[in-house]
Amino acid sequence: MAKQKKAPRPKAETPKGFRDYFAAEVTERAEMLQKIAGVYHRYGFDALESSAVETVEALGKFLPDVDRPNEGVFAWQEDDDDGRGDWLALRYDLTAPLARVYAQHRNDLPTPYRRYAMGPVWRNEKPGPGRYRQFYQCDADTVGAASVAADAEICSMLSDTLEEVGIPRGDYIVRVNNRKVLNGVLETIGLEDDELRASVLRTIDKFDKVGETGVRELLGKGRLDASGAYIDGVGLSDAQIQPVLEFVNAFAAVQGKLALEASRALEEGATDRAQQLDRARYAVSPEFRDTPEIANDEEAKKIWTTRVLDHLQDLIGNSTVGFEGVKELRQISELLLAQGYGPNRIMIDPSVVRGLGYYTGPVFEAELTFEIFDEKGRKRQFGSVAGGGRYDDLVKRFTGQEVPATGVSIGVDRLLAALREKGRIQSHATGPVVVTVMDRDRMVDYQAMVAELRNAGIRAEVYLGNPKNFGNQLKYADKRQSPVAVIEGGDEKANGVVQIKDLVLGARIAKNATLEEWKERPSQFEVPRSDLIAKVREILEGQADA
Amino acid sequence: MAKQKKAPRPKAETPKGFRDYFAAEVTERAEMLQKIAGVYHRYGFDALESSAVETVEALGKFLPDVDRPNEGVFAWQEDDDDGRGDWLALRYDLTAPLARVYAQHRNDLPTPYRRYAMGPVWRNEKPGPGRYRQFYQCDADTVGAASVAADAEICSMLSDTLEEVGIPRGDYIVRVNNRKVLNGVLETIGLEDDELRASVLRTIDKFDKVGETGVRELLGKGRLDASGAYIDGVGLSDAQIQPVLEFVNAFAAVQGKLALEASRALEEGATDRAQQLDRARYAVSPEFRDTPEIANDEEAKKIWTTRVLDHLQDLIGNSTVGFEGVKELRQISELLLAQGYGPNRIMIDPSVVRGLGYYTGPVFEAELTFEIFDEKGRKRQFGSVAGGGRYDDLVKRFTGQEVPATGVSIGVDRLLAALREKGRIQSHATGPVVVTVMDRDRMVDYQAMVAELRNAGIRAEVYLGNPKNFGNQLKYADKRQSPVAVIEGGDEKANGVVQIKDLVLGARIAKNATLEEWKERPSQFEVPRSDLIAKVREILEGQADA
Known part of the structure; x- marks a missing residue:
């Protein structure tokens, strides 16, 4: 068969x-x-x-x-x-x-x-x-x-959330833009088609990756990408591309204007004014955002925000939707400033577009601005951790x-x-305290120990594998990252004592100590059975302080 | 077209x-x-x-x-x-x-x-x-x-868990059984076929629903169910059914034996012994489980457990697997008793079989024993909330x-x-404090208020709907179960004050109070704007105490 x-x-x-x-x-x-x-x-x-x-x-x-x-x-x-x-x-x-x-x-x-x-x-x-x-x-x-008060609230909540979980102020920025402003700009260049507008949106979204030149090419005829493939462009004329880029680059444009004004003020001898304009210019720069002179200069932050909004106002020409968009951004800024959220925490940034088609008004993005090393060992900003908008x-x-x-x-x-x-x-x-099993017939004793430890609020367990090989039990404790092991063999039982091993100290001594230190700082203690809880607690507290 | x-x-x-x-x-x-x-x-x-x-x-x-x-x-x-x-x-x-x-x-x-x-x-x-x-x-x-120490640990952990979440001792019971014991019983009646064994298992599992008579019929030829349909039985002979039922009914059998022994002890004038046997007999009865005389009588609990195990030992005859099963249950009981988990919290109960085919040894079930009214208004025990076993x-x-x-x-x-x-x-x-909007152009003021409240750790929000109809704002606060509403109209703003409404008190007064009480205990307070946080906190604390 x-x-x-x-x-x-x-x-x-x-x-x-x-x-x-x-x-x-x-x-x-x-x-x-x-x-x-x-x-x-x-x-x-x-x-x-x-x-x-x-x-x-x-x-x-x-x-x-x-x-x-x-x-x-x-x-x-x-x-x-x-x-x-x-x-x-x-x-x-x-x-x-x-x-x-x-x-x-x-x-x-x-x-x-x-x-x-x-x-x-x-x-x-x-x-x-x-x-x-x-x-x-x-x-x-x-x-x-x-009401855009709802959008403003989402932004301040996002800012509070990041700080609550442990991102310090200065290490993050919430960027706000408004789809309506972009739509206004597109209206001024005569772009009405929804498909085309969506393509423009997706192209702008690549700003971080391909830079200004890349976006310019992609909005126009197209470009060769890094792999050598030719990517077709959206097909806008140069005259159409220019306002779009000025919109996306509003940040740099406004910084440029403020620099110019500051140098003029300086020429006129208005040193204080020049310094304030300079602070305004750097109000949203990652490298200065958390310096107190800038973070605490409410006037400088207001100047920055006002200038950005004025710049956008210029770009949208006579567009009704664009006008509405700028007005909404202005309201959001006012609400946020009144609650103490300046542009060092939440700022208007026209380069934020967010990919999703369904947004209809304000859009937001939270970015972490501290630097990390990427897979290739290059320094880069951590980048976006949250986003959203009005739909x-x-x-x-x-x-x-x-x-x-x-x-x-x-x-x-x-x-x-x-x-x-x-x-x-x-x-x-941190793993649990491990009570080892020296004598498998006395599981009742070990379980009672562990129950005492747990009742005292200490994370603890009995070794439940095959107890024959004691070395395996200590290896297990090691794998569990146990802070303490408890040992009670026949002799200990007879004498009413237990052995308590400080595994953290033990590991440190084994690694670094000289023979003298080893002798002076034993990592194993024999204590009366009745002192089990007190001694384990003492060791755990010592480890927490170290 | x-x-x-x-x-x-x-x-x-x-x-x-x-x-x-x-x-x-x-x-x-x-x-x-x-x-x-x-x-x-x-x-x-x-x-x-x-x-x-x-x-x-x-x-x-x-x-x-x-x-x-x-x-x-x-x-x-x-x-x-x-x-x-x-x-x-x-x-x-x-x-x-x-x-x-x-x-x-x-x-x-x-x-x-x-x-x-x-x-x-x-x-x-x-x-x-x-x-x-x-x-x-x-x-x-x-x-x-x-090791069955792992099973025992699961049971004690289940018991601790139920108490931790708020089920008082006496209101729950963890039942433990062992598949091997049942397999031993089936071996003694010559039932080897896996399919048949599974059918027996599923039938026993219906004990709670159809009772002893129902299980007897279903293990034999079959029975008419409540709807009038005939359900085919497993087809065991009466001689085969008897040991299975004695297994499932071990609980009642042991109680019967203990009652008999107690009355004999009484006849012999051993009053103390008779009382202890009675306490043992009731050690797992829901109505006595939380009475101190029984819950604290360790000896009575031991007697109960020993008798149940002896009863099972009798039922499995010479079956090796049955013997192993009883031995495991004995070990589990010992481990649990040593840690203070008596049969008033965790008990051996042979009626627990658990439907799942994959269990191979001990099985557990946690049941809540307090009574509730079901959909039809009948009193019944709450029933099972957890189960498991060895696989x-x-x-x-x-x-x-x-x-x-x-x-x-x-x-x-x-x-x-x-x-x-x-x-x-x-x-x-409890809903959030609602800051109402009296003047939509002053959203900045309202948002600042709400930011202050939140920074003080108070759950709060501005009304973000259309503020035109003030009644809608209070209806909204009502739907949110808001404890407090804050109002700042033009007059209040001019006078540097705010109105604070205690909505909980307001609702109570509106429902119950006489006109005098209404006058004496106003539910709306005018306070300086600077006292906003302090007054809101005072009201919230008052509500929490009430």
């Missing part, structure tokens, strides 16, 4: 583009999210947890970066008898579900509705290094408030009525990486 | 069987999970968050309740060029992913590996009232420990090597419902 073939063993692998998170990775994220939730709550935002699964119909097609292949969602069709079940999908962000939730529950929800949400989202994209198909987002949105059309898809909405999404993993980079994460890597 | 047809609007609905969670529902669950994580951490367990998506191959077919239609997972096939992409699915529990994680990372993980996990799982089942297709689980497992074969699927494992899963939503039922959830329904 032929041998029956066994089914092959399943592979123990996460699907491509997915990963597992262990121990401190999980708890550190949870703690950061809890701090963020605290700020959101203080601002009056309520928690919302919608289901991970939505109908494809409800999700709609608002995925960013629509020009990338393999874009999309994880979707499947519901089983039903006639094969016409609904198509369901995993949510790809937290905004599309919010629009659905608000449309569904709008009669029960307060208006405006401020909500925050935290959780995983899924993207059916080609995975790459450090690029996962499941990741966390953390959003806050206000639905039903047309007045998302709920309308469901209800037919326009519902104003604005919000922000924090890139949880990037922010966590930044905090680790800055050493702002309290380490939770 | 024909009018272009517009696409119909998408429906704003969660998919069938899914739901949204709002505000306090989210934060209360998060707080409960945090407390549970605290206990797990103290026991030396490390957090693990695996991806929500697994390959269908890795998940395997371990779903419970295999006899139900529409069982299963949400699954889809990966896109690739030749249509042979992997099948992926949402996890249906947290145990199958743990087996995959351990097999994948076993060289980097400590052994034994203690881990906890919390998060949603998905079941592609027919939804019903209160039955959702996405729900939370919260698991703790020890992988790589063959030594799950990792073997991947590696070919048997890896012992044991763990527990808490039904998060049921436990949360229990805590609400017991009034053990601190309410978080």
